[in-house]
Amino acid sequence: MRFDGTDAYVATPDLMVAVNAAITLERPLLVKGEPGTGKTELARQVAAALGLRLIEWHVKSTTRAQQGLYEYDAVSRLRDSQLGDERVHDVANYIRPGKLWEAFAAPERCVLLIDEVDKADIEFPNDLLQELDRMEFHVYETGQTIRAARRPIVIITSNNEKDLPDAFLRRCFFHFIRFPDMETLRRIVAVHHPGVKEELLAIALTRFFELRETPGLRKKPSTSEVLDWLKLLLAEDLTAADLRADPKEALPRLHGALLKNEQDVALFERLAFLNRGRE
Structure with a gap:
């Protein structure tokens, strides 16, 4: 067995x-x-x-x-x-x-x-x-x-x-x-969302890991939450271009699937404000 x-x-x-x-x-x-x-x-x-x-x-x-x-x-x-x-x-x-x-x-x-x-x-x-x-x-x-x-x-x-x-x-x-690395997470996504385009997946996972590694985050998003986020991205027919990092917009699209408390949302809003101030 x-x-x-x-x-x-x-x-x-x-x-x-x-x-x-x-x-x-x-x-x-x-x-x-x-x-x-x-x-x-x-x-x-x-x-x-x-x-x-x-x-x-x-x-x-x-x-x-x-x-x-x-x-x-x-x-x-x-x-x-x-x-x-x-x-x-x-x-x-x-x-x-x-x-x-x-x-x-x-x-x-x-x-x-x-x-x-x-x-x-x-x-x-x-x-x-x-x-x-x-x-x-x-x-x-x-x-x-x-x-x-x-x-x-x-x-x-x-x-x-x-x-x-x-x-x-x-x-x-x-x-x-342990939390999966990029390659393992790709394999997990392939099981749940086999039709996702490679360019969209690459940008989405890059943004996801950047978000997880942000200092001061109270609750890091999990594997199940990134799967929910990708499901929403596919349902909204968003492209890789829609997800590309913009220093003026620290919060990712449809961030409610990833950030689950107001403190973490406020953290990213402060980061966006600081980025705008540097221009």
Whole structure:
């Protein structure tokens, strides 16, 4: 079982090595990187490439580790007891399996995505250590043990918003997705916008990298944002000439696809003002 990328996802050699190493070691793959660099999409493409089912667990700030295992709906059971419902005599009727339960109970190997693990409380990763190590957990209400029939391929993503516990990191194979260089970004664009003209692409990517490298930028535009920008350029039928740098116009055309806060827009407006003042 080996991941070699897909036609819909440009995976760099080091990323493919990381995925295959995690599969061989049977360890969770912890993937970090800027938002928009394809961390979540990686899990989907790994599942597609290997022909496996994908189970997605999207973590929020309020998510608890227990929710990934199961939840006991005591409120529904109390209501049913008041109504005289016969279901109340079997506690299993009120156990709601979580995503880990779903992955462990799958009859065939699957891919489990735990997305944006750093959004939750700092104790969240530690609370999953034993379950991810042993691939089993106990359901106290029913006395049953849920054990993985086939160890799933676990891919965990993080936007690096907070440090993760050392004990958790020790159990993972780690990979940081670096922002793609010009050539890799060209390959990514070719997958999503195969008809873009070479001259337009060259000017657009040059402007994009100039914008990303501007000192003082609060939020650098990501891979997904440059793809959105190119889609707009194509929809508006803009040419390379329309994008050529003009010192009087520091903001690129349709910049709302790239700059996502007023501070960064103001920065480029100041740069344009300074350039005009030098004339």
